[in-house]
């Protein structure tokens with residue numbers, strides 16, 4: 001006879017395990033199904049193996065969505081402190097690294113073991129590795145056909161994440177189920193991803209690969225404009241580092257990024273004001289402010305002779321140089337794509353979902369949580385906080 005559950009959660013990642021544990025511990029009969037052979041690979045590789053599991057300052061302002069208010073309810077009901085309290089119960093040590101980002105002292109494996117233990121406390125049934133062929137609504141129930149046979153469930157929770165890093169099991173399952181049930185999607189694209197440039201245009205910057213420096217970067221349109229003060233890294237194919245990963249979520253194809261390579265100096269103002277007293281040449285002055293290779297590279301890429309005496313340069317030229325450094329307009333031709341993206345922007349349109357339960361308003365019992373939904377966090381622990389919060393919201397609602 002086909003087994004029946006209160007809840008079938010598809011996807012045993014961050015959001016899926018959280019949801020299954022919460023629902024199970026509230027007495028619901030839960031089955032958790034995942035096609036991967038290794039549990040929660042994204043948690044394992046996150047934060048360089050130490051998992052940046054939350055951000056103490058996480059709030060709705062750190063998320064992108066077509067419907068920015070949607071995430072407020074879940075985030076306010078399950079806060080970073082709630083997750084910290086869970087970690088404390090399991091005696092998992094953690095530390096703050098940068099701007100409120102919390103990491104495990106030892107390993108991301110501890111988070112996976114903790115979530116697994118929480119599922120065990122809720123008597124969650126595991127079916128893994130096991131692929132799901134189809135989900136069909138039969139009256140009040142959902143029939144889930146899997147490689148290990150069918151199950152019936154009153155509720156289905158789709159927690160299969162986004163498209164980033166297909167080689168560790170990311171699929172478009174959530175989007176396919178959404179289409180099948182006529183649930184609207186917001187167009188998806190890779191985010192928190194390095195940006196690339198046309199090979200010939202990038203040629204002058206190739207020798208700069210490996211250089212990192214603190215910058216200010218801006219991009220996006222009025223409603224969704226990003227501005228970050230973080231480190232930027234030159235690579236062989238373009239730009240990376242936290243500043244670029246952050247701004248990639250706001251950047252639209254064909255748009256220019258505005259990069260301030262020297263946020264602490266107004267180059268034109270300083271050079272013009274002190275022109276008569278600066279004895280050094282351009283190259284020497286710039287090498288005081290920027291890594292030497294970058295200083296020379298920027299001057300050459302903009303047609304300035306590093307040996308030129310500042311005192312001899314017209315103000316117009318110094319202004320042009322100032323713009324090149326303080327307002328470097330640079331237009332990427334694309335990104336490294338889902339292969340390298342940390343997250344997927346877009347997904348299930350939140351206007352279709354209940355803020356309380358993440359259920360599709362028109363289809364009782366069908367829920368979407370985690371990265372599959374059009375709620376995308378900044379870099380810095382926000383995406384896991386959304387996974388915990390949305391998973392808990394659904395777990396409590398069932």
Ligand code: FAD
Pocket residue numbers: 010011012013014015016033034035036039040041042043045046047048051052053054130131132159160161162164165168169170171172173341342343369370371372380381382383384385387
């Ligand atoms: P996932 O964790 O991706 O889980 C989805 C699950 O569904 C997987 O187990 C997968 O096997 C399963 N699945 C997929 N398709 C199917 C299918 N067809 N059938 C059955 N099962 C399926 N965020 C942070 O906040 N902090 C970080 O430090 C951080 N570091 C990251 C580092 C990297 C390299 C990457 C790629 C991402 C990182 N993220 C980080 C983002 C974060 O990992 C995700 O936002 C988060 O894991 C999303 O949780 P989820 O449960 O929605 O999806």
